[in-house]
Amino acid sequence: MGDSIYHSRMRQWFASSPPVTWGIRQLRELLIGALRQGPIPQHVAFVMDGNRRFARNNHLETVEGHNLGFEALARILEVCYKSGVKVVTVYAFSIENFKRSKYEVDALMEMAKTKLTQLSQHGALLDRYGASIRILGQREMVRPDVLERVDAAIKLTEKNTRCILNVCFPYTSREEITGAVQKTVSNFSKPIPPPLKRPFSETHITRNLRAQTNHSVPEDAQSQNSSSRSASTSSSKSSQENGQDYSSADAYPESSAPTLADPADTNEKIREVYPDSESITAETLTANMLTAEAPPLDLLVRTSGVQRLSDFMLWQCHQNTSIVFLDCLWPEFDLRQFLPVLVEWQWQRKKELENSGGRLRDKED
């Protein structure tokens, strides 16, 4: 017993000695740099599952488990951003999680608050990563004091564009989809503002045309013009007539146009013009999701061996996303577990490209 403690101490001392830490850090850098040589997923999502079980297994307090989970997140974010992932989405807190004990929920909120406060003190460092933070989810369910911190952090990082960290705070995918449907419907139920009235009317143009083509006998127009304006002389020079007609066009909106346009106008007021609902597509809904700006989800990783999506990224991940379920718990998750996932993803991508290339070649033959 004492022997094993001694050994673990030795191991700890050895692992934390400067040359070893330096070596490990260099190795990580090397591996990440090597990963960059292949295709890199643009958008990766994580379900950070297993903090509580980790704490239970290691006889720690639940809150400490969450703390270690936060550390694991920091490690993984480092890997992601250094290897060139543009968007990372993490499932931090589900709406269902509010059903947990009040003590735990409060502790989690407190943790979020502390971490965000710390974050806000290091604005310059965040700029180095070029990461901006977004919070996805039902904001109204968050305590106001936490929300204040959240907004401060978002504001601090909003100008960074290199990469994005989406934190799904009180989130469920069904709520997100419902929100997107709601938004789309309300966009399509707003009447299109009636187009601005143009200063030309079709009847006038046709009459003008007629007047031009048979200007030898411009009786109609002539008589009307002369009556309305007591023209000086009816010298039928085309230039003058044009000028006259032009001047009458100015008068149009006041006199004859309203009477002509009125019925149409009242019609429009009765039935408002709406955008065509048939123009709604899957892309419309995608654009109204909370992840609208992010590229399509390439990879979803869930730890702790649970093989469910648990209401996370349903809309985003059901097409071509590789979903990976890992058995390790989230606080243990590191480059060691993540590297095989990434390499396998690259491998699959390569295979797909080869296959599609082969099929294309077959078709060409």
Add this chain to the structure above:
Amino acid sequence: MTTHVDPRERRAFHHDTNENNQQLTAEEREKLLKPYLPEPPSDPASPAGSPERNARKAPKSVRKQKSIRSFLANQLHALVFLITHTIFSVWFRFRRAYHAVVHRIHALYHYHHRTPEYIRKDVAKLDRKPEHVSVILDLNESDDDQGNSGLEGLVHDVCEITAWTVSAGIPMLSVYEQSGILKNYMPQLHSAIMLTLGSYFGEDRKPILTLRAPLIQAFSPPATPPNGNSRPSSPDTPEPLRITVLLLSHTDGRDTMVDLTKTLADMAQKKTIDPEDITTDLINSELRDAVSGEPELLILFSPHVVLKGYPPWQVRLTEIYHVPDNVGVNYQVFLRALYNYAKVEMRFGR
């Protein structure tokens, strides 16, 4: 691997205090983090003091050195990339071989022999069985990978899976196939499944099959019920089993939700619904009636998990089971999925 953070740093990260239990200041924290930080952004606009000064002193040589260094680093990374990929592709092949062996061993212990009693015996020890199982199948263009290809292979797979499901006592099966080709052949599929069920259960004890697809009326041919009724049902024969097979395709995923949104938008334009009234429950009940409920278990026969457009709303809490590196439909995967499902403790809210 987690131990590249020394105890002092660990304490700081966890409790935000230094050795003397004092609150860390922002500067102290930045000092701690320094070795972990990436290079400052290399854009010329950044107010980086020292590189600029260096550049003024010896612009050419420094730039050259830098470019050589980055070139060498690139070469090294490419080399390591190649090595890792070689190692991993060897490892993937080994893993595939290993899984194939495990698979064969499973196949030795459990095989259905087209007899429902064997399947019933296999699932007898499971305390928890799903009410609704879903499978994702592929229409294979060629049969390089496995025996079944084309529509015929697909129909064969559906028939077999239906027989296993009904033998295991599960009343609902939904079959997802991306292109939706099966929906065009529902009468043929129905008779093919009935034929397979006949070979499993015997002509007299065939289960009652309902074949459905969203937007298409349930298919149960008129010939079946009279046949079943004409035979005098003696009181000692047990109630025949029932199974519903639901065919799904990619149009039942996003497209259905788009259709729902269109209908809702039309209603909103006619002022018969307020956008505020659209709730999760409303969408849920609409989709449940139009497509299907949530399956408890989704079985994939593909080597890795890709949903390929499976209806997104319905997979919320579904247990997604796949056997790594498995290729093709087979009874072992089906059975292992049921075993796996029975072991899992249901935990809401993660």
